[in-house]
Amino acid sequence: MRIPDLVLMNGVKIPQLGLGTYKLSDNTAQVVESAIEVGYRHIDTAQMYGNEQEVGRAVASSGIARSEFFLTSKLDNPNHKPDVARRTFEQSLDDLQTDYVDLFLIHWPLPMYYNGDLGATWAVLEEFYEQGAARAIGVSNFLEHHIDQVMETASLRPMVNQIESHPFYPNTALHLYDRELGIVTEAWAPLGRGGVADNQVLRSIGNQYGKTPAQVAIRWGLQRGDVLFPKASTKERQRENADVFDFHLSPEDLLRIDGMNQGVDGRTGMDPDKMERLEGLIPLEN
Ligand SMILES: NC(=O)c1ccc[n+]([C@@H]2O[C@H](COP(=O)([O-])OP(=O)(O)OC[C@H]3O[C@@H](n4cnc5c(N)ncnc54)[C@H](OP(=O)(O)O)[C@@H]3O)[C@@H](O)[C@H]2O)c1
Numbered sequence: 001m002r003i004p005d006l007v008l009m010n011g012v013k014i015p016q017l018g019l020g021t022y023k024l025s026d027n028t029a030q031v032v033e034s035a036i037e038v039g040y041r042h043i044d045t046a047q048m049y050g051n052e053q054e055v056g057r058a059v060a061s062s063g064i065a066r067s068e069f070f071l072t073s074k075l076d077n078p079n080h081k082p083d084v085a086r087r088t089f090e091q092s093l094d095d096l097q098t099d100y101v102d103l104f105l106i107h108w109p110l111p112m113y114y115n116g117d118l119g120a121t122w123a124v125l126e127e128f129y130e131q132g133a134a135r136a137i138g139v140s141n142f143l144e145h146h147i148d149q150v151m152e153t154a155s156l157r158p159m160v161n162q163i164e165s166h167p168f169y170p171n172t173a174l175h176l177y178d179r180e181l182g183i184v185t186e187a188w189a190p191l192g193r194g195g196v197a198d199n200q201v202l203r204s205i206g207n208q209y210g211k212t213p214a215q216v217a218i219r220w221g222l223q224r225g226d227v228l229f230p231k232a233s234t235k236e237r238q239r240e241n242a243d244v245f246d247f248h249l250s251p252e253d254l255l256r257i258d259g260m261n262q263g264v265d266g267r268t269g270m271d272p273d274k275m276e277r278l279e280g281l282i283p284l285e286n
Helices: 028-038 052-060 082-095 118-130 144-153 172-180 192-198 200-209 213-223 235-242 251-258
Strands: 005-007 013-015 042-044 070-075 103-106 137-140 160-164 184-188
Touching: 028 052, 028 235, 052 070, 052 082, 070 082, 082 118, 103 118, 103 160, 118 137, 118 144, 137 144, 137 184, 144 172, 160 172, 172 184, 192 200, 192 213, 200 213, 200 251, 213 235, 213 251
Parallel strands: 042 070, 070 103, 103 137, 137 160, 160 184
Antiparallel strands: 005 013
């Protein structure tokens, strides 16, 4: 299986297709092992997912050199304060059984939290980068104004912005803003959390090429120039999702997919400006 790389603004190569791991729990190691056997080398995890240990175990037991992998993790919502960010980043490295991650992201901007001081949190990611403990750093779910806020005090520009994007919610304005700044967009939920699978527009497009609706949705994201990591629990679906490099969607196909855009009604996740996943968190000053 040959997966092309994109090149981030600092020259680091990132495989354009990977495996997502959100909602994988007890079976994470088994699912990641299966994906590695299929040929996936890019794995997207997060502190929030509670499965970094399992991802680390699968990678370590593969017998494949660490340098062959591209591992991403993300700073969880309660961990924005600089000393907490440093401590939990170390824990992520331990759990992933590695000395470095390939990419580390601020998972959500949480504007109402930690006085919205995104610049202070970003400065800690810059430390990880300077130390060589993160080969690239970026953000996730950042809207234009969050990116602008970070850039006010940043030494380094975010290299990646990981945002929700699929045919029902293409998120095009933000994708274009990223591009203007040289930021690579990673499209999360590229299958609309599975919702694309029975879509008739994607099915009829796919029939022209002998491809499934999921493969058409993935191909659409790849042709936009985004990085994608559909989550799939079976080897069969992992193979299917990676079998997308032998066809090309035509301009007419792309126009039909444009017609699937439902705007914010097509969104499966939270509005980043209203993300309130803070219940049960220990106050930061404690
Ligand atoms: N930064 C963020 O805030 C954020 C938020 C959400 C997600 N993410 C990342 O993005 C990744 C992908 O997003 P996601 O997991 O939410 O959703 P997704 O990849 O769009 O969809 C996953 C769903 O699609 C199903 N599926 C997979 N391949 C399929 C196929 N070929 N045909 C039909 N159904 C298929 C999966 O089922 P099975 O698993 O049963 O195979 C699962 O139910 C996550 O895993 C995570 O790494 C990041």
